[in-house]
Amino acid sequence: MEYEVIIGLEVHVQLNTNSKIFSTATNEFGGSPNTHISTLCVALPGTLPVLNEVVLEKAVRAGLALGCDITQFTKFDRKNYFYPDLPKGYQISQFDKPYATKGGLHVKWKGQPEEKFIPLTRIHMEEDAGKLIHSHDPSIHHSYVDYNRAGTPLIEIVSEPDMRSSEEAYAYLNELKTILRYVQVSDCNMEEGSLRCDANVSIRPIGEKGFRTRVEIKNLNSFKAVKQAIDYEVEWQKDQYSRNQTFVQMTKLWDATLLKTIPMRTKEMSHDYRYFPEPDLPALEISDQYIDDIRKTLPELPRAKKERYIREFGLPEYDAEVLTSEREIAEYFEKSLEISKDAKKTSNWVKDEVLGIVNKENISISEFSVGPDRIGKLVALINSGEITGKIAKTIFEDMLTSTDSPEKIVEVKGLKVVRDDKALEEIIVRVIASQPESVEAWNNGKDRALGAIVGAVMKETKGKADPKLANELILAKLGPLGEKKKV
Ligand code: ADP
Ligand code: MG
Numbered sequence: 001m002e003y004e005v006i007i008g009l010e011v012h013v014q015l016n017t018n019s020k021i022f023s024t025a026t027n028e029f030g031g032s033p034n035t036h037i038s039t040l041c042v043a044l045p046g047t048l049p050v051l052n053e054v055v056l057e058k059a060v061r062a063g064l065a066l067g068c069d070i071t072q073f074t075k076f077d078r079k080n081y082f083y084p085d086l087p088k089g090y091q092i093s094q095f096d097k098p099y100a101t102k103g104g105l106h107v108k109w110k111g112q113p114e115e116k117f118i119p120l121t122r123i124h125m126e127e128d129a130g131k132l133i134h135s136h137d138p139s140i141h142h143s144y145v146d147y148n149r150a151g152t153p154l155i156e157i158v159s160e161p162d163m164r165s166s167e168e169a170y171a172y173l174n175e176l177k178t179i180l181r182y183v184q185v186s187d188c189n190m191e192e193g194s195l196r197c198d199a200n201v202s203i204r205p206i207g208e209k210g211f212r213t214r215v216e217i218k219n220l221n222s223f224k225a226v227k228q229a230i231d232y233e234v235e236w237q238k239d240q241y242s243r244n245q246t247f248v249q250m251t252k253l254w255d256a257t258l259l260k261t262i263p264m265r266t267k268e269m270s271h272d273y274r275y276f277p278e279p280d281l282p283a284l285e286i287s288d289q290y291i292d293d294i295r296k297t298l299p300e301l302p303r304a305k306k307e308r309y310i311r312e313f314g315l316p317e318y319d320a321e322v323l324t325s326e327r328e329i330a331e332y333f334e335k336s337l338e339i340s341k342d343a344k345k346t347s348n349w350v351k352d353e354v355l356g357i358v359n360k361e362n363i364s365i366s367e368f369s370v371g372p373d374r375i376g377k378l379v380a381l382i383n384s385g386e387i388t389g390k391i392a393k394t395i396f397e398d399m400l401t402s403t404d405s406p407e408k409i410v411e412v413k414g415l416k417v418v419r420d421d422k423a424l425e426e427i428i429v430r431v432i433a434s435q436p437e438s439v440e441a442w443n444n445g446k447d448r449a450l451g452a453i454v455g456a457v458m459k460e461t462k463g464k465a466d467p468k469l470a471n472e473l474i475l476a477k478l479g480p481l482g483e484k485k486k487v
Pocket of ligand 1: 006008200201211212214216
């Protein structure tokens with residue numbers, strides 16, 4: 001039987017505020033256990049939450065960037081459950097009045113050249129829980145709790161069950177991460193847990209209406225794991241149905257070593273959590289003015305930027321995609337372009353040479369020692385004919401280890417293109433005289449011989465000969481192909 005795959009993703013994103021969502025404790029990744037905590041993070045009696053207003057601002061920013069409607073009247077609720085990493089015995093979250101609804105993302109992936117819109121159901125704010133630390137030492141029979149993460153502000157972004165393959169889910173996550181990084185609400189780093197994803201997966205025979213039982217997969221530590229886990233789970237469910245087995249809604253864990261999804265518990269329902277309105281926090285009324293003020297500060301978003309690069313600069317789609325994949329890369333490109341005035345050449349330099357090194361060294365482009373002004377100038381020098389593309393590569397190498405401008409390197413090393421007819425002609429005469437076999441071949445109609453001579457001239461001039469001029473002069477000396485030149 002042919003099945004259709006149904007996927008909905010729940011993505012938790014930590015907001016990069018200075019302090020936590022309901023207290024003044026520092027919001028920082030890492031650090032010794034229990035050093036970024038306040039009395040509220042460990043739920044000492046008598047402590048009360050106060051909403052950090054930057055959390056609301058960043059959450060609204062994310063919601064607007066994702067095209068959501070911001071709810072005018074929103075409130076917090078208690079989600080009750082017991083676990084040692086949650087000292088209050090409940091998590092402050094939002095239940096029936098999330099601060100943002102609808103919206104969605106346009107995604108593309110391999111095999112889907114047209115954009116697909118994946119709608120969101122909702123986004124809500126909540127606090128993160130602490131972390132349990134278990135020892136690997138078998139003689140230690142207890143665990144530790146680190147509350148540094150407790151109270152870290154989160155937004156949970158819930159998609160509609162509208163994805164139909166693991167590739168699509170992967171593309172959705174990538175797009176989501178790109179947008180949230182653009183608007184600078186989070187660095188969305190899965191390894192550090194600032195972006196976490198649960199995947200809901202079900203399948204149904206093609207043509208069937210309505211959804212079947214879903215499995216929720218947790219413990220996904222990378223985008224790759226999300227894809228692998230979905231693919232594994234789809235096969236598991238197909239196998240169940242093929243053997244006429246039913247299964248109940250449950251939560252599974254992805255085991256990245258065994259490459260398997262493993263049942264963890266049957267899925268709890270929302271009524272199990274005894275949600276009720278949080279009495280210690282006031283409800284929020286968000287004004288249109290507040291929303292508009294935030295909307296005005298949004299940068300040009302990646303999709304609009306990409307379209308503009310294609311339209312305005314005539315760049316190929318692939319170039320536009322790479323250059324707009326990070327806000328910092330786009331800024332670097334635009335600054336270089338201001339100086340170079342040549343979009344395609346600048347694009348090539350940024351995406352091949354600059355990003356080549358940035359990616360290899362695993363740094364961000366703003367940490368790269370060669371700034372956009374020097375790259376822009378380098379491209380301008382190529383365009384004005386002062387240096388060849390080949391020489392530009394050696395200048396680039398030099399710039400990596402110095403702070404000199406490309407002009408200065410050209411000057412000091414004497415790298416200017418040789419465009420002096422006389423000087424070049426002398427070299428050409430010498431080269432031709434030293435290569436009688438090539439001249440002979442040329443006269444016998446072998447046009448490949450020209451390449452050998454050009455190559456030798458370039459070598460003689462250390463790549464500095466103006467290639468066009470060199471070609472012309474050599475041809476003038478050799479005469480027409482296949483004819484012995486009369487002297
Ligand atoms: P819960 O809190 O119970 O996980 P949520 O509403 O937060 O429920 O999230 C449900 C997620 O599961 C959403 O992303 C939704 O799109 C997805 N989903 C719902 N039904 C199905 C289904 N049959 N198959 C796959 N995904 C589903
Ligand atoms: Mg959920």
